[in-house]
Amino acid sequence: MNVRRVTLAVAAFFVIAMGITCVSDLRNDQTTTDTTTTTSLVDTLNYDPHSGLVVDTTLGLVVANCSGCHSTELIRKSRFTRDGWIAKIRWMQKEQNLWDLGKNEKSILDYLEKYYSPSSLDARAQMRREPLDDIQWYDYQ
């Protein structure tokens, strides 16, 4: 019993320690790589400095399959529902020679739906013109 408790305690210590390490890593990541975001929608996300896309385990798949023909800006500046993204993929497959995404399609759609869907912009829909934002004040002579 005692041996088991000690083992558990040691294990718990490692889990917590790893957790702290991960959190501090994330903080470091944020200060070093979070340079491309211009929106205030999701301040907690990290952005990949090369593609400008949200960092996630699926990012590599997205970059490999979705930046062959066009810039990742097209993804970053778009907001579609899952159905909307499916329609985009089908259109690219029909008209733009995009290959079959195979079993990766689901993961790519999960990623796009999670980070590039219109829901984050719902607040804007309440207004016919949103307030001016990102004003860079300067002395006018």
Add this chain to the structure above:
Amino acid sequence: MNDYHNRRGFLKKSAITTLASLVGTKIMFAENIPAHVTPLPLLSDPVDGKDPGMTVLSDRPMNMEAPAHLLDDPVTPINKMFIRNNGLPPSEESIDPSAWTLTIDGESAKQKRTYTIAELKQRFKPHTYQLVLECGGNGRSGYYPPASGNQWSQGAVHCAAWTGIRLKDILADVGLKDNAVYIGYYGKDIHLSRDAKKVVISRGVPIKKALEDETLIAWAVNGDDIPLFHGAPLRLVIGGWPASVSGKWLHTISVRNIVHDGPKMGGSSYRVPVIPVQPGEKVEETEENFRIIESMPVKSLITHPKSGAVLSSNRSLSVRGHAWAGDLEVTEVNVSIDYGCTWQRANLSAPKNRLAWQQWSAKIDFPQNGYYEIWVKATDSKGVSQPMVMPQWNPKGYLNNACHRIAVKVAV
């Protein structure tokens, strides 16, 4: 092609390794990447000479716009002209103005004729016009639900001085049949998929618009050769309509006996629903449901000062900008500092020529310190004004001519 491809056009193993190291991940389905495709990280096509203040929306295809304050010049300098490319420009090496030709063909041309650029310059009288070219999707970012396409702010517009010959002169030389309905252009741009069989974009205008004096086959802009990204060495230039009718890298104009049916003429491309639809409504892409956008709507910009001006010494401010109205002229421009409750009429200049934008200016006196927005609203010769709220939503987010505004803080 470049060194990344083998002789059959597929990516070499070494290129895939390079790509994997650049991207930092294994390249999935590398063997499925189509022939002649160069993945993004291996390609760079910088646009030389553009103002560093330009906003790049996408670097492949290249799409960039000007923040409003960069458009202050009455004639837009080349380095501040927006770029909207649907595909990739032909390589710089492939453009030889002495070998480049323009062919006129089509069902409704009396003959097929090919001219060199030297022949065009020698045989026809050159004309120069200042012409407003505005992307049909300029302002798209304002729509909700978001529309697909480049999320333009307000700066996909320019008014430069184009020099070339009138399309009507060359069409008269070739001869038009009575059944001519439309013209369609073809350019030498490269499809994003690198599929040589695919035409990137081929649009056009009805014969009536094609035969206007201001419709040019141009080789120069602001007195210089047309730069690569703006359509070197020859471009069809048609003011007042969506800029996509002004075909770049022009090599052929077809005179059609039907409404031109090239890529980006059909479906919902550069079209809006015939009947006003609820925002977000799905509209089946049929001929009956959509109409082709022709003349662009009345619009204006505040180009000075740049948004964000803090006035610390004086409660008055001189503001200025441009106004334009597609095929029509602007007859009135007004500014407001109280969100449209009251309007102050601005001074307005006549256009340099038909289809050029007009300059407006006003002196504003602020009643007290505080935060203000300056809004500008233009009215065209038919009495139609810009909306302050968003105009009619449409599936592709075209024709946003909502009033432009800037922020000003008065802190005297």
